[in-house]
Amino acid sequence: MHLDPFELHRPASVDDVVRLSRDLAGGFDYLAGGTDLLPNYKMHLNLKPHLVALEDVAELQGHTLARLGAMARLADLETDGALTAAYPSLGEAVREVATPLVRASGTVGGNLLVETRCFFFNQSYFWRASLGFCLKADGDRCHVVPQKEKCYATFSGDLAPALMVVDAEVEVAGPDGRRRMPLHELYDLGGDGIRRTHLAPGELVVAVHLPEASRGRPGTYLKLRVRPSYDFPELGVAASGVFEGRRVRSLRLAVGGADPYPRRFDALTDSLVDTELTDERLQEFSARVERAVRPVHNTFLLPDYRRRMVSVYVRRALTRLRESAAS
């Protein structure tokens, strides 16, 4: 498949990127690793006349224990033992992204902002044309939830939940300067599914900041998918926290792969802090998370199965944390 023509830009600094994005006024996509964008372009999904490649922007590259550049390659995170030991949920999640070949090119920023996925979207132009297209590309209705004017495509990144549970912050740059926000506030839970983040037009993710306080805290990431490699998550559950025996000292839980955005469940986890996490309590807690998540029929596995697996995966994740404290 050949790509339709576009103009390729290669800015060398964040300031140049911001200037370019203003000049191109929305008629562009950022190109990070390209492992998601280019397949979508080959399928003629929401093509733009300009691509702004971020590859040459030095500030976006590389990573330390405190900072992941937006263009840091997933393969480089995966092989950094100090990083994966310091943030176990991140270490487990990054190994689970697609395949080694995709991780060689795939980036942190790209995974956080990966395009949401749906049976009715991730198809060829011909296939989509036969159904009259959909809300997310070229059309005006949703085939999954037809009575709504909202896109229900599933958020399919692995890193976001894993980074949310270690209280990561995201640094963005735009025409109005720089700002930082907690990663879980990047995603617009009240959006229409097409607009999914609180990024202003032209803003780009520069880096993810990892707080020292989370370093070394036990954590895990469990991913549901059909094949043990390549597949996007049908569900991803990340947890991080400190237990003393069965007593919860701190706890974060985030779920991806189920809704149009990754979500953290602070109200639910806060209710467990300073309590004993017995098996009964865990059962009850995981059922509450399950009720809060609403997968729809737009991926390979049936939504009822995915929803029921939420409580299974939450139980497994928290049991793992509790057992790691006991040992």
Place this chain on the structure above:
Amino acid sequence: MPSPGPLRFQLNGHPVEVPAESARILLDLVREDLHLTGTKRGCDLGTCGCCTVLLDGRPTLSCLTLARLVEGRSVTTIEGVSPRQGLSRVQQAFVDHGATQCGFCTPGFIVTATALLRDHAHPSKEEIERAISGNLCRCTGYTKIVEAIQSASREGV
């Protein structure tokens, strides 16, 4: 749309200069413009690994790489990991173990395995399986491929 100037990069150790539009994909450039057809087009979407090349030494999906972004860099294709005469140890091991049937995926596996054995002289079975988990084979069932790579690692690459 302005046409970019010639693209210059190292291909299999030799400098090349070739015209390439912004939207040209590396796989298409290598196969159609430079006529190195050992690199295969499988899914063309990054799933199968048939198009694997080494970009600055790292196994990379050429079907998801813009040709312009390899400017000044080093690309090694299956032709570049094969000796001028005969076969490399990895290639010979694939032959000896019957690790290839239709052969379409083989160049991708050879490139991935060559990079693996360059970085890890004696990988475990699990490390091999993990390294090739982005390369799909629809014929062999993988057992013979893993055995071939294990065998090549014992001999040294």
